[in-house]
Amino acid sequence: MEENDIVYRPSVLLDGNSVEASSQINSLNEGEKDTPKIYFFIFAILALLATNVYFYVKYKNSSEQQTTILSEKIQMETELDRIEVELDRVTRENVELTEALKTAQGNARTKIEELRAKLTQNELNRTELLDAQEEISELRGAVSRYTKDIEQLKSENALLLSERDRLKASVNTVTEKASELETINSELEQKVAIASALKLSSINVNAIKERKNGNESVESKAKHTDKLKIEFTIADNPLAKTAIYDVYIRVIEPNGNLLITENNIFAVDGVEMQYTDKAGIEFSNDGKFYTIEWKGVENFKPGTYTVVLYTNKGTMGKGTIRLI
Numbered sequence: 001m002e003e004n005d006i007v008y009r010p011s012v013l014l015d016g017n018s019v020e021a022s023s024q025i026n027s028l029n030e031g032e033k034d035t036p037k038i039y040f041f042i043f044a045i046l047a048l049l050a051t052n053v054y055f056y057v058k059y060k061n062s063s064e065q066q067t068t069i070l071s072e073k074i075q076m077e078t079e080l081d082r083i084e085v086e087l088d089r090v091t092r093e094n095v096e097l098t099e100a101l102k103t104a105q106g107n108a109r110t111k112i113e114e115l116r117a118k119l120t121q122n123e124l125n126r127t128e129l130l131d132a133q134e135e136i137s138e139l140r141g142a143v144s145r146y147t148k149d150i151e152q153l154k155s156e157n158a159l160l161l162s163e164r165d166r167l168k169a170s171v172n173t174v175t176e177k178a179s180e181l182e183t184i185n186s187e188l189e190q191k192v193a194i195a196s197a198l199k200l201s202s203i204n205v206n207a208i209k210e211r212k213n214g215n216e217s218v219e220s221k222a223k224h225t226d227k228l229k230i231e232f233t234i235a236d237n238p239l240a241k242t243a244i245y246d247v248y249i250r251v252i253e254p255n256g257n258l259l260i261t262e263n264n265i266f267a268v269d270g271v272e273m274q275y276t277d278k279a280g281i282e283f284s285n286d287g288k289f290y291t292i293e294w295k296g297v298e299n300f301k302p303g304t305y306t307v308v309l310y311t312n313k314g315t316m317g318k319g320t321i322r323l324i
Helices: 016-091 099-119 126-196
Strands: 200-210 216-219 227-234 243-252 265-268 271-274 277-283 289-294 303-311 314-323
Touching (some): 016 099, 016 126, 200 303, 200 314, 227 303, 227 314, 243 289, 265 303
Antiparallel strands (some): 200 216, 243 277, 243 303
16 A cells, blocks of 8 residues: 555544434435436436327327318318309309200219218318319319300300391391381282273163164164163273273163173172173273173163173273163
């Protein structure tokens, strides 16, 4: 042993101070033995706190994530409601849809139902939520295009209706004009028909006696009269057609009766009338004389006879003769 080394040797103290010192030394030795236990206890507390903090943060993040997902689901459901309302509004326009628009509408409604079914799932994760959002965005674009197509169709229909109304008005105008022209033409035709009717410029009715030698003489006495000779000319009429016309003769005796041998009927201006006799004449608007002879009774009576000539367009004129 070197001389610088100091060796401490315990001394036995017999007084009270020595006993107290010895007690303190024993307490220090026991404290040194409990130190690892304290460290372990502290470490356990810290580990428990870390675990609690970990689960708290994890629970908090999970709760916040679920809240976020729920909020986004509600927003997407609201967006689907808006899209469906827009689709219903456009559908209620009563527009006659093309096949392409009908298909687009059906696809949109099918997609809405599919997305609603997805959003009702309770275990919808973030990826599925993002996919649903993307599908809703695509659906919104599709419905927007559908709405624009409907508006364009409505605009085109409005133009077609306007054009139809314009054409209808034009047709009505043309129809009215045609009806007016038809009325005018009908009136003109009636006027032309009236103007083209043959009219007498002169008429002379003579009582004729037939002699045995074949000669004829004009009579004034009823008892000597064998027939009536009607001579007439027709007024100039450039509107009348050159043709053969039927001339209807009505002979009225002195007492006012129409002399007829048969029930002969003709129509003039849509009215049926009886006539005594008829003859055909060839009209060429040259002012020539026409002669018609009538012998319908055996004995003529004294009095005034009236002879009225007609065509089927109206009265030509009349003449009279008085027999004594």
